[in-house]
Amino acid sequence: MSRPDARLPRVLVVDDNAASFLDNLQELLSDAGYQVSVADSCRAARERAHAGFDVALVDLRLPDGEGTSLAAELKSGMPESEVVLLTGFATLETAVAAVRAGACAYLMKPCSPQDLLLTLEQAMRQVRLHADKRELARRAQMTEKLAAVGTMTAGLSHEIRNPLNAAALQLSVLERRLRKLPESQQGPLMEPLSLVRDEIRRLDHILEDFLQFARPREFRPQPVEVEPLLRRVVDLLGSQAEVRRVRLELVGPVPASRVPGEEERLRQVLINLALNALEATPSEGQVRLAAGEDEQGVWVTLDDSGPGIPVEIRDRIFEPFFTTKAQGSGLGLSIVHAIVTQHGGTLVVGDAPGGGARFVLRLPKAAPAPPQGVG
Template sequence: MSLPHSSHRPRVLVVDDNAAFLDNLQELLGDAGYLVEGASSCREARERAGDGFDVALVDLRLPDGEGTALARELKEKVPESEVVLLTGFATLETAVAAVRAGACAYLMKPCAPNELLLTLEQAMRQVRLQAEKRELARRAQVTEKLAAVGTMTAGLSHEIRNPLNAAALQLSVLERRVRRLSEDLQPNLLEPLMLVRDEIRRLDHILEDFLQFARPREFRPEPVELKTLLRRVVDLLGGQADARRVRLELEGEGLLSVPPVWGEEERLRQVIINLAINALEATPAGGLVRVSAGREGDMAWITVDDTGPGVPLEVRDRLFEPFFTTKAQGSGLGLSIVHSIVTQHGGTLEVDSSPEGGARFFLRLPLAP
């Protein structure tokens, strides 16, 4: 099995009402490794832009509007993108209008393939530069939050864990006393006790997330058999999948070619379990969660796909931030801890759209030396 491709290939939106020119550009750019979407009008371009793009090549004259106005709209709709304007009638006025519209380049039609590809690569360089700036800003924000968590940890450990332990102990004593009563009295008394016990456990788990995130353990890697690890996780979560009436599958074809990865088995199991549970919780009854794996060079890859609603584009960049969550309950640290573990292992973790229609979590890990 080969490495599953997603939206990592640069996306180009070509807007031109000349069908032959549009076909030529789609073929040329497709052969150069770009994912190309075509549009022949402003209306169609607005619709296509909803799927996202990195660079838009926009003709100045379109049947239902001006390319300069469309360029402004596209930049507002996808601020992290770049726009290159195309025209067969270049004047000083159109060049100035292109700059005012926020275009990063201006090309005469017909343009030489080499010139077009060079301009497109320069535009992509600007897109990547802006993405790097956003990533640096995000990391700085995460670092600030990590510092805050570290400051809170010592106090949390003492001020919350001790009262929780005392409450759990007294609740256990009370439960034993209730169970000594006559059976007809027990149900009404045990029901609120069980509710309190579950809430104490939930608070304890949240506290444990804080402590684990703020004070990660020393990293002691060794070879880990991926096939065995994934099989154990799928077997472990089989009961939860059945209870939710969701099919949980391990696609084993790619595993046959994967040597051991380099890491800590217990922590990698925690990563896969967390991702799989999130997928199960997001998938409606009758749906599917599929775990797949394979090898690409000196890295192993693992994907967790589901048929749930997916992860909206506007929250994907924040999904691994500490305390960020889309759930009604929880600490917002689960995926942050997962991301931290993967980073400590020298790997990467990304979220994308799944071919199954839901979300795809895409994990890369280095192979054992």
């Protein structure tokens, strides 16, 4: 089974040379592990760029514009990608123009395959560096928010929990008194009482989210078997899936692997993700869990057939307090991400193969159990 989060680096080739040249170039780059798209004009390049790219190879002379202008435009639209300019007429002026356009490299045509692949790899290192810097900035921002949550929770938890407990107690007293009334009088009075109880319970859950997020408990890992964990989650949520008329299933063979962690907390992660998927999936849709393993560890995917998660908010969905729901603390996915990180894993979001959202959870493998001694 292939890795669920594997993505080939994307190269956009912008050149109006002969078709045979482009075919050879495309074959060379594809064999080297790149996903290649081709454009023969500035206009076509702009259209292809909407799909995204990591590195653009741009010819200096194009039929409907200058490569330097296009390079600057592509770099402006995708600042974390890189542009390499190609030319068969190198001069000092064109080299200076390439630098001003934001190109990271400048190649003379024809260039050897070795030089081209080396330049592309150097450009991809820059792309990965941009991604690492963005991730560091995101983590720094999350750390600041964590500190703010911790300070606020310490001051508010006691002040909020006491009134909530008192209100819940008085509500129970009121309910016992109402039960003593004739049944014909209980109905109109019990309905608002149930509504208040539900709201108190919701506030208590929000407070619990704050406490769990701000003060995670001590981590005590034990080997956890992956297959029973996934089957338990599917069994627990089966009735909710039926009510929503959504098919929830575990597909494919599950590796007989173990991961180091706390089973209860890993179950919490998967239940939270699956519940979000069920809420996002329309009636007659499906939510699918799958698992596999590779040299990096164990992976679990959770796909739904809902509308998916817009690209522009994917970097924010694990941030504390960020939510697209009308109600909620905005801490559910933040808690999930914190638990996964504590387990030494990663959690990313993308597109499911058939549409909808895909979450990919990666966890390290547990050390193999020691062999049993022979008696």
